[in-house]
Amino acid sequence: MRITRLGQRAAAVATAALVTSALGAAPASAHGKTKPLGTKSLAAVLTADKSGFDRNGHDYDVLTAAVLAVLKAKPSSKVGVLTDGKTALTAFVPNDRAFQVLVADIQHTKRLPSEKKAFTAVAGLGINTVESILLYHVVPGATINRKAALKSDGAKLKTAAGSSVKVDVYGHWHKRVKLIDADRSDRDPRIVRFDINKGNRQIAHGIDRVLRPINLP
Numbered sequence: 001m002r003i004t005r006l007g008q009r010a011a012a013v014a015t016a017a018l019v020t021s022a023l024g025a026a027p028a029s030a031h032g033k034t035k036p037l038g039t040k041s042l043a044a045v046l047t048a049d050k051s052g053f054d055r056n057g058h059d060y061d062v063l064t065a066a067v068l069a070v071l072k073a074k075p076s077s078k079v080g081v082l083t084d085g086k087t088a089l090t091a092f093v094p095n096d097r098a099f100q101v102l103v104a105d106i107q108h109t110k111r112l113p114s115e116k117k118a119f120t121a122v123a124g125l126g127i128n129t130v131e132s133i134l135l136y137h138v139v140p141g142a143t144i145n146r147k148a149a150l151k152s153d154g155a156k157l158k159t160a161a162g163s164s165v166k167v168d169v170y171g172h173w174h175k176r177v178k179l180i181d182a183d184r185s186d187r188d189p190r191i192v193r194f195d196i197n198k199g200n201r202q203i204a205h206g207i208d209r210v211l212r213p214i215n216l217p
Contacts (some may be wrong), residue, residue: 002047003195008062018103020089022194035105037143037199037201038085038199038200038201039085039201040085040197040200040202041081041082041083041084041085041200042082042085042089042091042093042196042202042203042204043067043082044083044085045196045197045204046060046064046067046082046093046126047064047068049061049064051214053065053114053116053119054115055115056096057095057096057097057100058095058096058097058206059096060094060095060096061093061096061115062094062096062099062100062115062119062122063093063095063096065119066119066122066123066130066134067079067082067134069123069127069130070127070130070131071083073127074127074131078131078132078160079131079134079135079138081138081140081160082202085198085200085201085202086201087140087201088140088141088142088143088202089138089139089140089141089142089143089160089201089202089203090138090139090142090143090144090157090202090203090204091137091138091139091202091203091204091205092137092139092165092179092189092191092204092205092207092211093196093204093205093206093207094137094189094206094208094210094211095136095192095193095206095208096115096209097112097208098189098207098208098210099115099118099119099122099210100112100113100114100115100118100208101210102118102122102212103117103118103122105186106216107121123171132161133210133213134162135159135160136159136160136161136163136165136167136181136211136213137159137195137211138159138160138161139157139158139159139160140160142157142158143200143201143203144200144203145194145195145198146163146194146195149167149169149177149191149194149205150169150175151169151178152167152169153168153169154166154167155166155167161213163182163213165179165180165181165211166179166180167179167180168180168188175191176191177190177191177205178190179191179207181211181212181213182212182213182214182215183212183214183216184215185215185216186209186216187209188209189207189208189209189210189211190207190208190209191205191207193205193206194206
């Protein structure tokens with residue numbers, strides 16, 4: 001099955017040491033004074049939703065479960081940076097529908113699985129693969145808010161997995177942002193929600209597809 005192939009190939013993506021990005025949003029200021037960014041972590045934001053798996057495809061239950069599974073199996077994983085609000089980073093967080101689409105695609109079916117089944121399929125890739133995929137969604141060292149993102153057309157963002165994603169700002173009157181990943185066979189993820197945890201060193205943007213660190217046929 002392709003899901004096995006994905007696991008084997010994605011596991012090869014190096015979970016390199018955290019690197020800093022050249023992009024960074026300027027901290028907020030008022031009356032000429034710099035306002036320091038807060039230290040609320042993205043993990044705190046994700047785990048604040050206690051609803052668990054549900055039918056709301058626009059929240060982040062599958063992602064949250066994946067992060068917790070990695071940290072339970074590998075407490076020293078670099079994914080743990082999401083719990084350290086003092087460390088600046090930008091994360092692109094796939095919503096539940098994004099994971100459902102990924103699983104349906106690699107299993108060759110048009111029917112979307114439930115959130116629970118989507119998580120089970122993702123977890124079945126193996127904890128190291130899940131870790132690598134999660135790290136591919138994290139850009140450490142930079143707090144990139146919506147304003148900065150819209151000015152970053154063509155920028156290559158170095159991820160915590162050691163590889164890059166490219167920013168594509170498109171649209172004439174209404175600017176939108178999509179991220180070009182390593183997969184050339186599928187539609188690139190689009191940012192559908194900006195500035196989650198705004199005002200803090202760790203910021204996130206919701207995306208409607210999972211970033212793929214490998215090219216799937």
